[in-house]
Amino acid sequence: MCQSSDGNHVCQCPGGKTERYLQPSLLLVLHLKPSYGYELLGKINDFGFMDGSVDPGTIYRHLRRLEDDGFVSSKWDTTGTGPARRFYEITPDGEELLIDWVMFMERNYHNLGKFLNQFRHTLSKKGKI
Numbered sequence: 001m002c003q004s005s006d007g008n009h010v011c012q013c014p015g016g017k018t019e020r021y022l023q024p025s026l027l028l029v030l031h032l033k034p035s036y037g038y039e040l041l042g043k044i045n046d047f048g049f050m051d052g053s054v055d056p057g058t059i060y061r062h063l064r065r066l067e068d069d070g071f072v073s074s075k076w077d078t079t080g081t082g083p084a085r086r087f088y089e090i091t092p093d094g095e096e097l098l099i100d101w102v103m104f105m106e107r108n109y110h111n112l113g114k115f116l117n118q119f120r121h122t123l124s125k126k127g128k129i
Contacts, residue, residue, distance in 0.1 A: 021049035022062050024101035030072060030090040031098055037063065037086060063088060071097050 025044040029035060035043070041059055044050070066072040071094035078084045090098070123129045 021047070022054070022058065023066065024098060024105070025049060026059070026062055026066065027071065027090055027094055027098040027101065030088055031095065034087060034089040036077075037088070040088070066094065070094075 022044065025047050026040060028047075029040055029043045037056070037060060040063075041054060041056060044054060044059075063072060063074070067074055067088075071091055072088055073091050074086050074088045076084045077087045120129065
């Protein structure tokens with residue numbers, strides 16, 4: 001149940017693991033533009049799946065797994081000043097996986113809409129909204 005605390009709602013429902021959306025978030029950011037690890041950190045927060053900032057170790061674990069599975073490739077960039085940085089790109093298999101994720105999310109979006117409409121309809125009939 002959501003409780004109000006100083007005008008902010010705090011959800012007490014268990015919800016789902018938002019970390020599961022880290023993979024498609026990384027793939028989408030890399031689909032838009034190849035990037036470095038720390039650059040990815042800021043961009044994936046924009047999608048709103050993660051509560052607070054994401055631990056860099058979590059990002060790098062996911063990137064390594066995506067690379068091991070052939071969905072992402074990386075190379076070291078030693079140009080410029082400062083330490084070498086790992087540069088990540090999505091692969092064609094990663095593009096296919098991203099499409100699969102989008103289809104999964106669209107199906108869930110549709111099902112959540114049906115659920116919410118039914119809930120609102122029930123509340124409306126009871127005069128609660």
